[in-house]
Amino acid sequence: MSDIFEIAIVGSGPGGISAAARAAELKVSHVLLEAAPHLSNTIYRYQKGKHVMAEPEALPLRSPLTFSAGSRESILEAWDEGVAKLGVNIRHGAEITAIKKLDDHFELSIGRKDKVLARNIVLGVGLQGNIRKLGVPGDDAPFVQYTLDDPDEYEGETIIVVGAGDAAIENAVALAKQNQVVVVNRRDEFARAKEGNLRNISKAIEDGVIECYFGTAPERVDKLSVGRKPGRLILNTPKGRAQVLCDRIIGRLGANPPRAFVEACGVVFPNADPSAVPAISAKYESNVPGLYIVGALGGYPLIKQAMNQGYEVVEYILGRSVEPADEPLLRAKFQSMAGFTSVSAALEKVQTAVPLLATITPLQLREFMIDSGIRTPKAGEVLFKRNDYTNSFYCIVEGQVEVLVDEAAGKRVALGPGEFFGEMSLISGRRRSATVFAGANCVLIETPRRSMTKLINSVDAVKKLVDRTFVERAIRARFGDEATAAQIKEVVSGATLQRFKAGETLFREGDEGDCLHLVRVGSLTISRTIGGRDIVLSYVPAGNYVGEMAVIGGSKRSATAKAAVATETIRVERDAFRKLMNQNPLLRAKLAQEVKQRTAENITMQAAASGGDIISFLVGQGLGEATDVLLIDESLCVRCDNCEKACAETHGGTSRLDREAGPTFANVHVPTSCRHCEHPHCMKDCPADAIHRAPNGEVYIADNCIGCGNCERNCPYGVIHMSAKPKKKPGLLQWLLLGAGPGPGESPYDPDSHEKKAVKCDMCKDIKGGASCVRACPTGAAIRISPEQLPEYAFARGP
Amino acid sequence: MHDSILDYRGFRYLWVALILSIGSIVAYLWHDPIGVPNGGSWLGYTLGTIGALLILWLLWFGVRKRRYSGATGSVRGWLSAHVYLGTTLILIAFLHAGFQVGWNIHTLALVLMLLVIFSGFFGVYAYLRYPAMMTRNRADSTRDAMLAEIRELDGQTLQLADKVDKSIHDAILSSIQHSQLGGGVWAQLTRRDDSAIALAKLKEAVLKSNGESKQSKSGQTMVMMVDFLANQANDTQSENLRRLIDLVSRKRALATRVARDIQLQALMEIWLYIHIPLSLGLLGALTAHVLSVFFYW
Incomplete structure (x- = not known):
């Protein structure tokens, strides 16, 4: 093909089709390149009938195509129709393998031979990546597939599953119920699989239910015209060539994450963090001129955002200026700011006032501001209280705030324009360390955790500044009461951040004590080896320090410190710290007192060694990152399941806890229920930003959940479920006396409802009197504790 | 931290109950009714009212327990x-x-009340004693997991038995088909499990396939199986049989544990089937008692 398209759009996701539709509408020469034989592969692969939501509701849609909340089918159908009506030029089966920049245009390679030329490229390939194919002749035969929606669809077939990952194993095991399954594994074992899957496949192979070729690679797929089977797969086994006749071949070889491809196009990522997104301009242009990025790849995971960007990017390419769709939202936000003229002026004002935001791109700033709120509190108003669990982040644009650093003495420290606060709770995931009051005429930007975390992860300069401030403030808060600013500065300048994986050792008993660690994220366990056995003595949550004993005493470490979960500490060097102590006799005396108390506590714990075993058991169950956890004393639990029933009854019919599941140690049972983690895994990847932490620490899911299931997959404790709303029930006395409706704790789902949302424990934050599970327990077996109470709890249960 | 129903809030309700009891006894001793002490005196009416209200309040527990947002x-x-x-x-x-x-409706109410209360005493005993036993018996597993493992073992046993001998396969199959855990109230409480039958059948089948009609010297299945193994010439056969014994004994141990689990659960629940219907009966008798007293006033 020799003619050059004006715009080539790669990927037909919401961003891509919206861009193509806009180009078609404007009669601009374009081509939409899609690897799959249908549009929007990611949405296409949603389960049948899935309800797709249209968050954020306030954002208007701007696209020639329609989109509103509804079933997967209705949305895809509307897009198919729209695309056909507008005459979009689509090429299906066009997998882009390389993009090369020539003089004034790009050359896009399709597959192995074909090429397309275009002056501008809109990259909307999403984050799912391209599915890896078998890579052998015949791998596009009609009986070769790379997805499996419903294993029960097939019966009595001979099916070859190629691959050794979790998806391959899950498919193979599920298919083996009704079919004859052969698994082809290139390696000699299933090394990448989860433990549960590994057990399943090993057992199936051992039982002869599944046949597996290890160390075997596919060589060729042949279509057959005679015989009962439509095809055969030629294999290259360690013992030589083999052939398997089959009805179907399913390749589950994973996907190539798009980053490598995008980087190969010349686009630069800010750092190696897997969540990093490439920097793009306000017009969605990447560092490669003419190459534009829209949608999830650029950091915008919601359908509506991507569709708006698709529309806007075409306008920008054509050199037109268009008011971004979020302009009215920003205008409404800035309106409360005194002297507001225009959005762009306000944005500029923010950027000049706050050095932290000076280095970010205009697009990042816009998004940051959309997620944030402008606050103009009255003088003296409390912004947050000490010990609250909120974790938003504040930048001061105008005026000042006062931080109450010492409650007893009423000592306050003022922060002025350009400074920020709230980073302690944001980073440590723990309670607020101080109360903050607003000063006169102050204008603040309050940013939710997710947006701030995203910014920190994608802009190195922001990360550095936030980290440096954190270290300085943390050291001052811990040791700085009696020291001068210059003395503190010396300690801070030598301090470094250190990361530890779960289970990694910070220092061992008997090591030279060369530093102390201030825990900033995560938690530690302290243990000693007594009689050849590790005995846990205590548990150290974030915000505390360890290693001071050896630093003060100048001797060797008296115990071993290990990270209970992924942990970050501020490492303070011994010499700098000793100097600080020598300059401040008061600090020295205070620390000596603390050391004395800790030693006493450790000795008590050592005497009740089984208490230490309970700590290590509970830390092993994720308490190291918990803020509040449900524990059941099995010597009191009469298995009446009233806790589950209470949970279901107070939460729309679905219990968020599974009493019986979960391990038990010394009669302490940790049921499957939310631990309200310091850094909730569920929050990590929520496209709608629906998961929040309430001031009392409850992690809850708001109503704008779009039901994508990411949190369910991300939770390592399996406490989140996708659930539809049940039908309404008659009252309790009607059931008790007349047997009407389902009983307490029983609530069959409405089978017609496809609108599933994620549900999890919210610690009954909206119910007076506290957690229902605990209040409904008739025998006192169920209690909730926070990790701070852990040593006390363990000690009380030790003999 | 965890405390049981008895020591709730430093025995708060024990003190309430003691004060109520002592107050009632003092009043009873101090009171000098006309004739013998009875329900018709003012103290009798007062205590009767307190008792009746208490009964109603005690019954309301069934509702409160299920009012989860209460x-x-x-x-x-x-x-x-x-x-x-x-x-x-x-x-x-x-x-x-x-x-x-006496032989009247009043004493019927009293008897019913006593039955309810004493069944409740068993309940307290059960709630304090059985949970820990249940945990110990489960040994870190759940009932579902144990049942799943039993099903799994059944499958493996059958496959293996098939390789050994047809008669053994038949014996195992029929024992699996007939094995039952739990069942009716009696079966649950008496901890019935039929896993021993599998071993007995296996023994029978082995004897038959071995051509021995007489009882072997030892009555013990295991010992007899070992004898049988010793007589086997075929190595794979005896290996299979040895594995078969392992599987069957493992299943037996599991089945015993599940049966024990069911038994403990049943013990924790059975008293409720007396406590609650009788308390409703008591409500009826109490109503009759109160009505009749007023009727004959």
């Missing part, structure tokens, strides 16, 4: 009070009646 105290506090005040009811009822009994 904010009046915790269910544990209610249960603690339920136990102590329910016990006090014995004393109050007898003082109310002046220790008079």
Whole structure:
């Protein structure tokens, strides 16, 4: 093909089709390149009938195509129709393998031979990546597939599953119920699989239910015209060539994450963090001129955002200026700011006032501001209280705030324009360390955790500044009461951040004590080896320090410190710290007192060694990152399941806890229920930003959940479920006396409802009197504790 | 941290119950009725009213327990009070009646009340004793997991038996088909499990395939199997048989544990099937008692 398209759009996701539709509408020469034989592969692969939501509701849609909340089918159908009506030029089966920049245009390679030329490229390939194919002749035969929606669809077939990952194993095991399954594994074992899957496949192979070729690679797929089977797969086994006749071949070889491809196009990522997104301009242009990025790849995971960007990017390419769709939202936000003229002026004002935001791109700033709120509190108003669990982040644009650093003495420290606060709770995931009051005429930007975390992860300069401030403030808060600013500065300048994986050792008993660690994220366990056995003595949550004993005493470490979960500490060097102590006799005396108390506590714990075993058991169950956890004393639990029933009854019919599941140690049972983690895994990847932490620490899911299931997959404790709303029930006395409706704790789902949302424990934050599970327990077996109470709890249960 | 229903909030309701009891006894001793102490005196009416109200309140526990968003105290506090005040009811009822009994509706109410309270005592005993036993018996597994493992073992046993001998396969199959855990109330409480039958059948089948019609010297299945193994010439055969014995004994151990689990659960629940219907009966008898007293006034 020799003619050059004006715009080539790669990927037909919401961003891509919206861009193509806009180009078609404007009669601009374009081509939409899609690897799959249908549009929007990611949405296409949603389960049948899935309800797709249209968050954020306030954002208007701007696209020639329609989109509103509804079933997967209705949305895809509307897009198919729209695309056909507008005459979009689509090429299906066009997998882009390389993009090369020539003089004034790009050359896009399709597959192995074909090429397309275009002056501008809109990259909307999403984050799912391209599915890896078998890579052998015949791998596009009609009986070769790379997805499996419903294993029960097939019966009595001979099916070859190629691959050794979790998806391959899950498919193979599920298919083996009704079919004859052969698994082809290139390696000699299933090394990448989860433990549960590994057990399943090993057992199936051992039982002869599944046949597996290890160390075997596919060589060729042949279509057959005679015989009962439509095809055969030629294999290259360690013992030589083999052939398997089959009805179907399913390749589950994973996907190539798009980053490598995008980087190969010349686009630069800010750092190696897997969540990093490439920097793009306000017009969605990447560092490669003419190459534009829209949608999830650029950091915008919601359908509506991507569709708006698709529309806007075409306008920008054509050199037109268009008011971004979020302009009215920003205008409404800035309106409360005194002297507001225009959005762009306000944005500029923010950027000049706050050095932290000076280095970010205009697009990042816009998004940051959309997620944030402008606050103009009255003088003296409390912004947050000490010990609250909120974790938003504040930048001061105008005026000042006062931080109450010492409650007893009423000592306050003022922060002025350009400074920020709230980073302690944001980073440590723990309670607020101080109360903050607003000063006169102050204008603040309050940013939710997710947006701030995203910014920190994608802009190195922001990360550095936030980290440096954190270290300085943390050291001052811990040791700085009696020291001068210059003395503190010396300690801070030598301090470094250190990361530890779960289970990694910070220092061992008997090591030279060369530093102390201030825990900033995560938690530690302290243990000693007594009689050849590790005995846990205590548990150290974030915000505390360890290693001071050896630093003060100048001797060797008296115990071993290990990270209970992924942990970050501020490492303070011994010499700098000793100097600080020598300059401040008061600090020295205070620390000596603390050391004395800790030693006493450790000795008590050592005497009740089984208490230490309970700590290590509970830390092993994720308490190291918990803020509040449900524990059941099995010597009191009469298995009446009233806790589950209470949970279901107070939460729309679905219990968020599974009493019986979960391990038990010394009669302490940790049921499957939310631990309200310091850094909730569920929050990590929520496209709608629906998961929040309430001031009392409850992690809850708001109503704008779009039901994508990411949190369910991300939770390592399996406490989140996708659930539809049940039908309404008659009252309790009607059931008790007349047997009407389902009983307490029983609530069959409405089978017609496809609108599933994620549900999890919210610690009954909206119910007076506290957690229902605990209040409904008739025998006192169920209690909730926070990790701070852990040593006390363990000690009380030790003999 | 964790405390049981008895020591809830430093035995709060024990003290309430004691004060109520002592107050009633003092009043009873101090009171000098016309004739013998009975329900018709002012103290009799007072104690009767207290008793009747207590019964109604004790019955309301069944509703409170299921009112999950109810904010009046915790269910544990209610249960603690339920136990102590329910016990006090014995004393109050007898003082109310002046220790008079007879063949009438009044004494029927008293008898029903006592049955309810004593079944409740068993409940307290069960709640304090069985949970820990249950945990120990489960040994870190769950009932579902144990049942799943039993099913799994059944499958493996069958496959293996098939390789050994047809008669053994048949024996195992029929024992699996006939094995049953739990069942009716009696079966649950007596901890019936039929896993021993599998071993017995296996023994029979082995004897048959071995051509021995007489009982072997030892009555013990295991020992007999070992004898049988020793006589086997075929190595794979005896290896398979050895594995078969392992599987069957493993299943037997599991089945025993599940049966014990079911038994403990049944013990924790069975008393409720007496406690609750009788308490409803008591409500009827109490109504009749109160109505008749007023009717004959």
